Amino acid sequence: MVAVSRRIFLGGAAVASLGGGTGLFRGARLRERAKTVYATALDAPTEPMQIYHLGHSLVGRDMPAMLEQMAGEDHGYHSQTGWGTSLRDHWEPDVPIKGFDRENDHAQHRPARSAIGSGRYDAVVLTEMVEIADAIRYHDSAEYLGRWAKLAKAANPDCRVYLYETWHHTDDGNGWLTRIDRDLDKYWRNKVLYPALEAADVPIYLIPAGQVMAAFVRAMDAEGGIGGIISLHDLFTRDDKGRPDTIHFNDQGAYLVALTHYATLYHKDPRGLPHQLNRADGTPAATPSAEAARLMQEVVWDVVRAHPDTGVAA
Numbered sequence: 001m002v003a004v005s006r007r008i009f010l011g012g013a014a015v016a017s018l019g020g021g022t023g024l025f026r027g028a029r030l031r032e033r034a035k036t037v038y039a040t041a042l043d044a045p046t047e048p049m050q051i052y053h054l055g056h057s058l059v060g061r062d063m064p065a066m067l068e069q070m071a072g073e074d075h076g077y078h079s080q081t082g083w084g085t086s087l088r089d090h091w092e093p094d095v096p097i098k099g100f101d102r103e104n105d106h107a108q109h110r111p112a113r114s115a116i117g118s119g120r121y122d123a124v125v126l127t128e129m130v131e132i133a134d135a136i137r138y139h140d141s142a143e144y145l146g147r148w149a150k151l152a153k154a155a156n157p158d159c160r161v162y163l164y165e166t167w168h169h170t171d172d173g174n175g176w177l178t179r180i181d182r183d184l185d186k187y188w189r190n191k192v193l194y195p196a197l198e199a200a201d202v203p204i205y206l207i208p209a210g211q212v213m214a215a216f217v218r219a220m221d222a223e224g225g226i227g228g229i230i231s232l233h234d235l236f237t238r239d240d241k242g243r244p245d246t247i248h249f250n251d252q253g254a255y256l257v258a259l260t261h262y263a264t265l266y267h268k269d270p271r272g273l274p275h276q277l278n279r280a281d282g283t284p285a286a287t288p289s290a291e292a293a294r295l296m297q298e299v300v301w302d303v304v305r306a307h308p309d310t311g312v313a314a
Contacts, residue, residue: 030194034309037203042160042311044267048074050120051265054112054148055127056085057248058166058257061106065280066258066287070273071266078110078121086129087144106280116148119155123265124148125207127164130247132187141192146200153202160205160311162264163193167210169246170232180214193309205264206309212260213253216299220292227292251285256296263304267312271297 048071053059064077080090083099090097090112116124126148128135135141149161165188168179188206196204217232228234233244235253249257255277259270275293279285288296305314 027190030190030198034189034194034197037197038205038308038311041308041313042205042267045122045265048072048076049122049265051075051077052110052112052115052121052124053077053079053081053127054087054090054116054125055079055164056081056083056129057103058130059125059127059164060249060254061108061280062251062285063249063254063258063261064108066254066277066285067261067265069277070258070262070270078108078115080104080109080112080115084129086135086139087126087141087148088139089129091144091147108280113151116152117155119159121152121156121159123160123162124152125162125164125261125265127166128192130166131168132166132183132192136187136191142195143199145192145196145204149196149200149202149204153200160265161202162205162207163188163196164207164261165210167213167247170236170244171246176232177214177217180210184208184211189309203311205311206307207261207264208303208307208310209257209260211307212256212300212303215303216256216296219295219299223295226295227289229288229292251279252288252292255285255287255293256300259296259300260304263300264310264312269297269301271301273297 051064053064059079059081064079068075068077081103082089082097083103085097089095126145128141128145129139132141145163152159152161165184168176170176172179193204193206213235220226220229229252235249235256237245237248237250239245255275259273262268262273263270271294275287275290277285277287287293304310304312308314
């Protein structure tokens with residue numbers, strides 16, 4: 001197993017960081033409330049979970065299917081996705097969801113409002129659109145995160161609600177790693193998660209996939225590449241001319257994100273999980289080599305335990 005120091009890969013979004021923000025009174029009050037919410041870790045689930053995934057292509061079909069294979073028999077899931085769809089657009093019945101028919105043409109789709117409102121899920125994972133700053137500015141991100149959370153908890157008081165932190169385009173002019181480090185507090189916590197905690201008055205936890213992506217890239221760079229992965233672009237798809245996509249993960253990236261969901265939802269160390277998995281259609285995925293998978297698993301477990309708002313004990 002590759003030994004990697006946390007000091008190498010945790011980066012700017014440091015351990016147990018619940019601070020930052022504007023310094024205004026409301027911001028300080030929200031952060032203090034968040035510290036109270038996350039002061040005690042959740043109990044680890046004792047049985048396989050039923051999960052609902054709401055979002056877009058950074059959920060996709062294959063990542064939840066990989067999570068199901070990691071979790072094992074009796075884990076189940078349903079989903080609703082669209083093309084770049086915000087939480088607001090999923091909520092509002094009069095707003096068309098781009099790509100709805102195409103993206104939800106599979107057996108795991110269930111309409112979001114009725115599914116989450118049914119109370120059948122142990123956890124609901126909510127995914128905001130990219131770019132997060134635009135979601136906040138134009139799509140009332142905190143408001144709609146709170147609405148979905150209240151719906152889930154009203155239907156099932158034992159349901160756990162999560163916000164899936166994603167990432168930015170790899171060609172972001174401010175720097176991909178810089179933005180992931182900065183925006184965890186600036187946007188995800190202080191402008192989305194913490195205000196939604198107050199508005200909904202229910203706990204909402206974090207799946208820190210963006211942090212894991214950044215941490216793995218740093219760890220991989222420190223090793224000079226590992227198991228055929230030599231740059232962050234090896235986690236993302238490419239077009240037919242070999243040019244890297246700037247936002248959508250490939251099978252290796254989907255595997256890393258599925259590991260992050262597994263560790264957060266189940267409170268389990270992912271080290272030792274299989275690295276050869278299938279896509280949602282049953283075909284073999286081009287998942288990481290055993291060497292790269294071991295590093296991914298180690299990074300995921302360290303990052304998930306480093307942030308109190310995952311609900312996983314340090």
